[in-house]
Amino acid sequence: MPVSWTLLLVLAMAVAGFVIGRSRVLAAAGGDSRLLHSRTNYYGWNIALYTAVPALFLIAIWLFAQPGANRILVAGVALAVAAVGLIWSLQRTAPDFRARNAVESFVRGLLIMCSSIAILTTAGIVFSMLFETGNFFSQYPWQDFFFGTTWSPRFGGGSQLGILPLVWGTLYISFIALAVSIPIGLFAAIYMSEYASPRMRGFAKPMIEILAGIPTIVYGLFALITVGPMLRDYFAQPLGLGNSGSSVMTAGLVMGIMLIPFVSSLSDDIINAVPQSLRDAALGLGSTQSETVRNVVLPAALPGIVGAILLAASRAIGETMIVVLGAGAAARMDLNPFEAMTTITVKIVSQLTGDTDFAAPETLVAFALGLTLFVVTLGLNIVALYVVRKYREQYE
Amino acid sequence: MTDATFPASAAAPQSKSSLLVVDERTRKRNAAEKRFRAYGLSAIAIALIALVVLMYSIFSDGIGAFRQTYLEIPVTLDAAQLDKNGNRNPEDIKKVLTTTYGKLLDQSLQAVMTQNGITIEGIAAKDVSDLISKEASAQLRNRVLANPDLVGQTIDARVLVNGRVDGYYKGRVSMESAARDSNTSPAQLQLADALKGKGMLSTEWNWSFLTNPDASDQRPEAAGVGVAILGSLYMMLVVLFLAVPIGVAASIYLEEFAPKNRLTDIIEVNISNLAAVPSIVFGILGLAAFINFAGLPQSAPIVGGLVLTLMTLPTIIIATRAALKAVPPSIRDAALGVGASKMQSVFHHVLPLAMPGILTGTIIGLAQALGETAPLLLIGMVAFVKNFPAAPMEGLFDPASALPVQVYNWTQRADPAFMERASGAIIVLLVFLLCMNLIAIFLRRKFERRW
């Protein structure tokens, strides 16, 4: 495979450059390394970096942009670039050359590039979705997308792609999930930070955090094979509310369990940030501990807790696997929580897996759904992070 | 101090009650206190019960995937059928299809039944032949192709039985359910019981679940997580080689070098927001950027690895920055004070001291990436893959599956035996995650430093 050979060759050139440059500069200084501006290794590094890095970047970018490129051509150009870098930096090598500074600015440049990948990712997300969303709206009117109340894609044409039933399902499930996780998570956090003995805390806190480390596919399977059938057999059918194992309730309950550690660990941090002096003041006035928590600690922590809840809401809205396996696929606007409904994320998965035709609105709609999801969760996150940060500053 | 007036009656003396008697109001408040405590305790209890039920449900469903029912019978590899030319030429033997081997197995089973005098009332020929898994004939064929000398001999074959019979011995299938099932019958199960009585049929530990590739809809008994484990491993390698260096470099820049300006602020806000972007959005990015735009192959570990890299970067950056921040400024000052450059102080002193924290953060980020499913669905990793990918680097571009995606894939199959496999795959996944977290905890304990 020529690419791996090219990589090896470039690296070999870099090593050779390192050795040659090091010995050459030492010879130029008459063997006395004290006469050099920098330590000898920096001269070697300078050459190695200029030889290897540009050539490696060239290979990576070229192959990424044009995977079918002629490998021989790529190898040739890359080796040429490496050779130019090698010769140029060798020529610069002299005892009074500031090799350390050169190496350090090179490394600094690399560090900056790595940091900017975060921005590139965001830009990539936005542009990749904007572009295809634009295509989608050129084929399907945006009014019908945002205000349509029917979701029925037909690959023969004549699809109705209204987002509202999906938004309804998403919000309904998220609501149930938050209704489960907020009280449980918050009370667990309060108990652990205000009441629990160190031993109990040392046991319960890691146990609850295990819930946070479990992948969502596990929760999805749990919803599918345990919670769904159980809710159907013991609640939905006896109450005459439906016969479906996958339902809003199934997905909401399981997602609620998933969010408990998320809410509790965030709230725990926030409650611990409330200064002890406020608790002392309340206790000193003769409050019971629960009065201290309800009247003083919670009001003081409220902004932070609101931030935590917003973050949890953003998690719930963007969660995919639990709803894919637990909520069902029927786009429906209904109040019955034991009815199967569907969410934005479920439809993104179903429209983009299997045979896809990137010219059809039925496929492209997934990008519009994705962009909507991204904008909503981003908005929630920005507000939440801002609120939490302001809260922290207050007690610093 | 003009308003500090104290009329003698200002503070009406409180009705003095004894401290030793709890008054009515305090009693009520203490009851409220007890209720509040009970709420807290029950919240913790609910969370822990949920954890236990979740684990119990997955393990009780999945443990069956690690046991498998096998039939051990002598099989006569009839040379007349397998090698018509009689020259043991491997090329000719290759032309014989699996159906022929199926017939051989069928004949062998019939022979065994007559020898041992097993007769089941009302058993159909189809019930007998279907007792043996469809996968068994393919496995037998592979065995013969690997060693053509076996043709003409009678060998002891250990073959898979069909999923329903296997399920019968794991409690999933009963005589009653078999009567309603078109894929099995009570007679078939009686036959299995009879064979078991003769010691030919047994349920054993199933290593091949870990090594086998996926199998088609009709053969849950042969499905394994081998390809998925390898695919996940490849993706973790990509994440390790990309996310860790980039993440650490970015954190070093942001924490140690970056000037405090608008751009740095934007990058920081960006990173904390990326950490909270739904994972499926990264899948859309991967589909649009890596597959549609760059033209990388679908289902390839390289694409999955790239997507997971982008997704894990914020986690690694946040953890690394915390580790760097924990190194006290005095260390940096000490290095700068003896004439080291800023770069030298960071790379020679700060980074080594922050290493344990960085490692812990990295492992946690990897664990998160290992369990991620949603973005991989969009880049085609749900495809049915039966062939193992080649060794890296080429293997990174071959189609593969991933553990969590394999779980999803199996949940979409009709045969309930696949649910057991899905739970089994989850157990494998959880064991990997547990190991990674234990390593992280171990590292933290071992290298934890208090300044």
Place this chain on the structure above:
Amino acid sequence: MNDMRILERAVEQTDIKISARKVQVHYGEKHALKDVDVDILDKTVTAFIGPSGCGKSTFLRCLNRMNDTIDSCRVDGRIALDGEDIYDKRVDPVQLRARVGMVFQKPNPFPKSIYDNVAYGPRIHGLARNRAELDEIVEKSLRGAALWNEVKDRLSEPGTGLSGGQQQRLCIARAVATQPEVLLMDEPCSALDPIATSQVEDLIDHLREQFSVVIVTHSMQQAARVSQKTAFFHLGNLVEYADTDDIFTRPRDPRTESYISGRIG
């Protein structure tokens, strides 16, 4: 046991508010207070002085059982409020703290309005039957803390917006509003500037007319200015307890003398 009974009778007869006998405090392994015997008089300011770490704050926190909130803390001996042992099993610390209030080192107003800060105690203890009574208690307490004129027009603004000295007086008003019989003050002026300090000191002098005040301070001048009785603590021992004038002019123990003349501190 016999002398104990005599002491108890003495408590009932005189105006001794709190009497402490053989009080020992342990923090885990550490023996923080050893055999402290003190009688705190009603309607008097008692000052606890001594070098840092001497146990004076620890002892103060024993008097309304604030030490209960620290897991590793153990208190032995007997402390009686009006003759009743406050560490008796039947005593609810909540009821005790309503009668023995506390003001802390750092001003710690709740993040609520000024009104709600002061009304907090009366509300939880049910001291007011209606809004008008509550208004009256709040006004009286704020007047009592010499803060009314400064805040009467902005009672609904947050208490955290006041200056440091005002915040501390707000905390005193908050403590006064529960109508305690004893007010404990743990270095109440250490976070304040000299002007705010002198305001709080004047206030303490007025508060004495209503109930007894126990103040921990590291400033000997402050102790001399505000208190009638002074207790000197050193290394967990109560070295000397006498009238303030006597302590500062005729200390009986050489350690007290060293501290007062600035040799230990």
